[in-house]
């Protein structure tokens with residue numbers, strides 16, 4: 001749809017963009033990414049013709065973009081910029097009608113039946129029908145943005161160029177607008193080229209991406225580009241972690257602030273308090289721990305401060321323990337606590353079933369946490385097997401995220417030993 005070849009350009013003799021090459025395919029949603037000042041708007045302006053090309057070519061459907069007449073171009077391309085400038089006191093409906101101008105025929109250029117139908121349709125889908133008679137200047141920034149999008153859609157373009165279209169929008173309207181664009185892309189084959197600042201939003205909607213840095217492309221590619229933490233960190237100067245969205249198969253980035261709370265390193269053995277109530281054991285840490293668990297409370301991977309072994313959740317309320325910060329729930333008759341310098345295991349036994357809470361003064365990535373959880377299970381199962389016992393109960397592994405790395409082997413051995421001891425005690429008791 002658009003082919004950019006060896007493009008050079010900017011505002012003075014020293015160009016902002018140097019040797020930019022890019023192809024935007026028909027029917028795709030293409031996101032232009034890059035930090036402030038990287039040259040996104042400059043490139044955008046060169047495509048829209050607001051800024052002259054110093055050298056290179058921009059081809060639209062195989063033809064030099066500058067060779068199109070204004071009207072020809074308006075039939076193919078609609079532009080939505082950040083600069084909201086509407087000269088007269090038009091109403092919403094009048095502004096949208098302007099979008100039909102390239103399609104109007106004859107000298108009088110009056111609106112046809114089809115024009116009216118399209119104007120109604122775009123007002124409806126952008127949810128602005130209610131203020132059709134309102135003057136544009138009286139609208140909020142977000143409402144203005146939607147009106148200008150409706151005008152662009154009324155143009156029925158093949159290609160829509162958008163400069164940060166969600167700039168003024170709250171999250172509801174951001175998602176509404178991008179859903180709408182996506183729907184247009186998928187149902188009508190609209191090609192979308194958009195500058196987007198929010199990498200997570202871009203990840204959810206765009207098919208391909210270009211990452212601009214200091215006037216050149218660092219990478220052009222699919223969504224995997226947003227998993228490259230080191231590259232993103234280098235470009236944006238922010239520490240990022242790429243995670244997978246829980247329901248959409250796309251990456252989402254978590255940013256870590258440079259600001260970190262200055263904490264005195266607490267000795268692991270002093271970092272928690274264990275309180276024994278009737279039918280409830282409560283372990284409270286001073287700082288949240290990174291946890292992985294299959295417990296009834298706090299399952300999956302989380303950050304938690306409170307850990308309980310108690311069969312009845314009403315007990316949490318009774319003792320004022322915050323539900324939403326609790327990991328693990330399992331009934332127990334007997335508790336055994338074992339500790340070394342950097343690991344502490346709480347084994348709860350009930351009728352020959354063993355629940356294990358393992359606390360580690362160590363640092364784990366999410367992958368290492370999963371491995372650690374497996375090592376915990378293996379250690380426990382090995383001990384059970386050796387003593388011909390069976391158990392499929394609750395487990396939790398929690399890490400302080402401080403201190404050294406702890407190997408799976410260490411975890412397996414520690415859990416094997418504590419489980420063996422807990423089983424032996426149980427067998428002596430019965």
Ligand SMILES: Nc1ncnc2c1ncn2[C@@H]1O[C@H](COP(=O)(O)OP(=O)(O)OP(=O)(O)O)[C@@H](O)[C@H]1O
Nearest residue numbers: 010011012016034035036037038039040041042043
């Ligand atoms: N009218 C102008 N005259 C001279 N230099 C300009 C002009 N507009 C922008 N620049 C410069 O061009 C460079 C790229 O700016 P551009 O607006 O393209 O960046 P951007 O990636 O769109 O940034 P942002 O994310 O902040 O909108 C910047 O260094 C900027 O100072």
